[in-house]
Amino acid sequence: MEFVSSAIGKLGPAGLVVKAILGSLLGIFLLIGFIVLRRWYRSRYFRRRSERTFALRTQWDDIVSGKIPLRNWRLDPLDCEIVESILLDGIETATPEQLPGLLDCLRKSGLIDLRICEARMERGWKQRTALLALGRTRAAEAIPALAEALEASSPETCIAAVRGLGRTARKEAAVPILDRIVAGHFDVPEHTLKNALVNCCRDNPRVLLYYLEHSYGPVRELLARVMGELASADLGEELLVLAADPLAEVRASAARALGSTNTSYTLPALHTLTNDAEWFVRLRAVVALGHLENLGKIRILLRSLCDRNRHVRQRAAWALAQMEPHLQQILEGVVASEDEYALQTFISELERSGAIEKVVSTLEVGSDHESVQAALLEVIAAARKQVELTAQTTGAAAAHKAAVATAGAS
Amino acid sequence: MLRFLQISNDTLFVYYLFSNLIYFGLLITAIFKNVIHRHRLASQRLELFKASPFTPPITLIVPAHNEEKSIVDSVQALLRLDYPSLEVVVVNDGSRDLTLQKLQLAYQLRTARLLYIADIATAPLRGMYRSPVEPRLLILDKEAAGCKADAINAGLNAATSPYVCVVDADSILERESLLRIMEGVFSDPSQVVAVGGIVRVLNGSSVVHGELQEVRLPKRAMEVMQVIEYLRAFLVGREAWAGFNMLPIISGAFGVFQRDLVKQIGGFRTHAVGEDLDLVVRLHRRLQETHRPYHINFIADPTCWTEVPTDLTSLARQRARWHKGLIDALWPNRDMLFRARFGRVGWAILPYMWVFEFFAPVIELVGYFTIGTAMMLGVLSRSFFLQFLLFGYAFATLISIGSVLLEEMTYRRYNRRRDVARLLIYCLFEHFPYRQLTMIWRLQGIWQYLRGDLQWREMKRVGLASSAD
Numbered sequence: 001m002e003f004v005s006s007a008i009g010k011l012g013p014a015g016l017v018v019k020a021i022l023g024s025l026l027g028i029f030l031l032i033g034f035i036v037l038r039r040w041y042r043s044r045y046f047r048r049r050s051e052r053t054f055a056l057r058t059q060w061d062d063i064v065s066g067k068i069p070l071r072n073w074r075l076d077p078l079d080c081e082i083v084e085s086i087l088l089d090g091i092e093t094a095t096p097e098q099l100p101g102l103l104d105c106l107r108k109s110g111l112i113d114l115r116i117c118e119a120r121m122e123r124g125w126k127q128r129t130a131l132l133a134l135g136r137t138r139a140a141e142a143i144p145a146l147a148e149a150l151e152a153s154s155p156e157t158c159i160a161a162v163r164g165l166g167r168t169a170r171k172e173a174a175v176p177i178l179d180r181i182v183a184g185h186f187d188v189p190e191h192t193l194k195n196a197l198v199n200c201c202r203d204n205p206r207v208l209l210y211y212l213e214h215s216y217g218p219v220r221e222l223l224a225r226v227m228g229e230l231a232s233a234d235l236g237e238e239l240l241v242l243a244a245d246p247l248a249e250v251r252a253s254a255a256r257a258l259g260s261t262n263t264s265y266t267l268p269a270l271h272t273l274t275n276d277a278e279w280f281v282r283l284r285a286v287v288a289l290g291h292l293e294n295l296g297k298i299r300i301l302l303r304s305l306c307d308r309n310r311h312v313r314q315r316a317a318w319a320l321a322q323m324e325p326h327l328q329q330i331l332e333g334v335v336a337s338e339d340e341y342a343l344q345t346f347i348s349e350l351e352r353s354g355a356i357e358k359v360v361s362t363l364e365v366g367s368d369h370e371s372v373q374a375a376l377l378e379v380i381a382a383a384r385k386q387v388e389l390t391a392q393t394t395g396a397a398a399a400h401k402a403a404v405a406t407a408g409a410s
Numbered sequence: 411m412l413r414f415l416q417i418s419n420d421t422l423f424v425y426y427l428f429s430n431l432i433y434f435g436l437l438i439t440a441i442f443k444n445v446i447h448r449h450r451l452a453s454q455r456l457e458l459f460k461a462s463p464f465t466p467p468i469t470l471i472v473p474a475h476n477e478e479k480s481i482v483d484s485v486q487a488l489l490r491l492d493y494p495s496l497e498v499v500v501v502n503d504g505s506r507d508l509t510l511q512k513l514q515l516a517y518q519l520r521t522a523r524l525l526y527i528a529d530i531a532t533a534p535l536r537g538m539y540r541s542p543v544e545p546r547l548l549i550l551d552k553e554a555a556g557c558k559a560d561a562i563n564a565g566l567n568a569a570t571s572p573y574v575c576v577v578d579a580d581s582i583l584e585r586e587s588l589l590r591i592m593e594g595v596f597s598d599p600s601q602v603v604a605v606g607g608i609v610r611v612l613n614g615s616s617v618v619h620g621e622l623q624e625v626r627l628p629k630r631a632m633e634v635m636q637v638i639e640y641l642r643a644f645l646v647g648r649e650a651w652a653g654f655n656m657l658p659i660i661s662g663a664f665g666v667f668q669r670d671l672v673k674q675i676g677g678f679r680t681h682a683v684g685e686d687l688d689l690v691v692r693l694h695r696r697l698q699e700t701h702r703p704y705h706i707n708f709i710a711d712p713t714c715w716t717e718v719p720t721d722l723t724s725l726a727r728q729r730a731r732w733h734k735g736l737i738d739a740l741w742p743n744r745d746m747l748f749r750a751r752f753g754r755v756g757w758a759i760l761p762y763m764w765v766f767e768f769f770a771p772v773i774e775l776v777g778y779f780t781i782g783t784a785m786m787l788g789v790l791s792r793s794f795f796l797q798f799l800l801f802g803y804a805f806a807t808l809i810s811i812g813s814v815l816l817e818e819m820t821y822r823r824y825n826r827r828r829d830v831a832r833l834l835i836y837c838l839f840e841h842f843p844y845r846q847l848t849m850i851w852r853l854q855g856i857w858q859y860l861r862g863d864l865q866w867r868e869m870k871r872v873g874l875a876s877s878a879d
């Protein structure tokens with residue numbers, strides 16, 4: 001060894017290069033060795049895990065019911081890991097009848113306590129893993145530990161805590177998140193927050209109402225978007241309050257929820273919202289109207305078909321085109337509006353849905369009011385031609401623009 | 411003369427050393443980033459993203475030029491992707507084969523009268539089609555403009571989602587790839603303007619109806635070399651550069667962009683040789699100029715599988731084109747170099763691209779010449795020369811093996827022991843003679859660019875359909 005190092009030393013600057021070569025070769029051998037060892041270790045681990053999973057699965061009912069003493073699996077780290085993983089997967093898909101048994105097993109084995117302890121005492125990835133596992137348990141006692149982690153200085157830990165709280169899908173879990181959001185800056189991606197809140201408040205959107213009232217600015221918008229996904233008929237007359245809210249997102253959420261109600265105030269409220277200043281509120285109202293089983297909506301949708309926003313027009317056309325037995329009546333109403341855009345949108349939608357041929361054939365074979373039907377057929381033919389021309393014009397306009405741009409570039 | 415040779419050789423040694431050290435630094439950064447990303451993945455549940463009502467819609471833009479062999483399978487596979495709100499816009503870019511007819515037959519296309527506003531000028535549209543059986547599909551039929559960028563721009567004009575993803579018609583996305591790549595956007599939608607995914611080599615793997623069935627390493631050495639190159643470029647280079655927010659390129663085969671931002675900068679530059687690199691450099695420029703905080707991200711687990719050239723002629727053409735694309739993107743943006751307003755992009759990544767990417771084949775060629783001459787004239791000790799050559803070879807091989815290690819530690823797409831063993835063995839041969847060949851092809855690219863030869867030369871493709879079992 002000494003001979004080698006003295007020989008390299010005598011080489012001078014070339015010795016440095018030789019050392020670098022040796023270092024690189026050593027690196028190559030180490031990397032290859034690491035890859036080979038890792039492969040060997042992993043294949044051995046997975047083989048063993050597969051064997052143990054099979055063994056534990058065969059005794060699964062006895063493990064959950066406690067017939068097999070806990071010490072048989074709880075003190076073996078691999079068995080414990082496998083049982084916890086199966087229990088957590090089971091909880092996610094469990095029926096209300098199965099859930100208490102699985103939770104009981106987690107509690108009696110002390111696995112929940114272990115995870116709560118890890119969530120409070122550990123830091124870094126181990127803490128985050130514990131937080132997510134706690135969330136998956138859906139146990140009420142997990143919520144305080146998860147809520148504490150919301151105060152962590154690391155954004156990654158906060159995200160894991162929010163995800164964990166979301167996974168519990170319990171309304172109590174929404175409260176610490178909402179408190180933190182309303183209190184001020186909360187450095188968690190909006191997407192994660194919204195998903196967690198939707199999970200927690202799905203069965204009880206009323207939790208959000210208090211916070212909506214007591215928040216403002218971007219926080220209120222965020223909560224309004226969550227409410228937009230959750231607002232349901234259960235909110236009752238609160239929906240009317242939301243429909244009159246100054247924030248457009250809140251009005252949109254009310255519009256969406258009204259679509260699933262069928263009360264005396266539904267149609268008038270949606271009618272008001274179809275005249276809203278914000279296009280997306282009008283759009284939500286039109287979509288909601290589309291779901292209603294009430295012929296009174298035709299009149300409102302015909303007005304929305306003449307809306308200044310094309311998305312609203314298209315959606316109104318879509319809703320009207322679904323009302324097959326009344327298509328002739330609707331067509332007459334569209335023609336009576338004398339709005340060419342509305343007519344084009346409606347005819348395009350009929351073509352897209354394939355209903356146009358039915359309308360035409362009904363009009364062709366019909367015997368009542370022949371002059372009216374002939375006039376409608378003429379209108380349809382003219383409108384279809386007009387739509388065709390519009391498509392050609394936009395194509396030609398694009399071609400013209402491209403030609404101008406090419407000429408400019410050259 | 412002797413003095414010149416001495417200086418030249420010293421410069422080359424320093425250059426070579428720096429080049430390898432930078433890549434070594436990138437490897438270390440990439441290993442850390444990948445490990446952290448793997449930890450994060452463990453806490454994510456894709457089915458929750460899929461079920462979330464807040465997952466933003468996305469439009470897949472698929473430019474298709476003479477893709478009759480694979481277009482139906484590709485579109486079917488794209489429509490099967492796991493994503494809650496998806497729109498697929500196929501742009502038939504003046505195909506002379508049966509691309510449109512095949513789509514018409516498969517999806518019973520009907521003429522659609524939609525409002526198409528050409529915010530970005532493109533070659534004229536001949537028609538728009540929708541399918542009654544697949545409402546998420548929109549086909550644009552346009553006249554050929556001789557470049558992919560024009561077709562993508564037409565798709566951008568028609569896209570209705572806030573995010574667009576450009577996908578090559580002959581590539582295959584893994585089923586969860588869109589959810590995975592969009593995770594990079596969800597992390598901070600206000601700042602993340604673009605995300606790139608990894609592109610892997612499809613050759614050798616089995617494909618049935620546009621879906622990947624089994625991953626295998628290709629049989630031919632030339633294709634395996636490309637696998638190693640792709641692993642190094644994506645898992646090491648892009649991962650690390652993205653970590654410093656200096657990602658210079660998002661592959662044209664698979665990348666997600668904010669639609670409105672791309673439109674603001676005029677879309678993909680028509681007639682750009684490498685439209686993907688060009689777009690990302692222009693995005694950096696715009697965002698740095700407007701002082702908008704942003705992040706251009708790279709995520710290594712959303713995967714797109716693509717065919718790579720199987721013969722030397724096609725490979726040579728591809729590499730020459732890539733190098734032309736590099737110059738074509740760097741030259742118009744040369745004013746960004748060493749300018750304070752362009753921050754780290756102007757001070758780090760663009761100079762790196764000029765020195766260690768664009769000039770690399772020239773410097774390598776000069777190096778072979780001057781070192782050879784110096785050795786013949788006795789200016790350079792033969793043993794020192796051999797030692798340095800061996801060091802360069804060993805160090806570069808170390809980095810290649812490092813990228814295979816990264817693949818092993820993280821995504822493990824090549825599961826068979828035999829495949830991994832072959833990858834490791836080929837790492838030993840990548841730097842001789844494959845590297846010298848790519849040097850020649852890149853020099854050809856420079857030469858063609860200087861001559862103004864920006865023509866797109868067809869690449870021979872086997873076609874996904876023929877990969878089917």
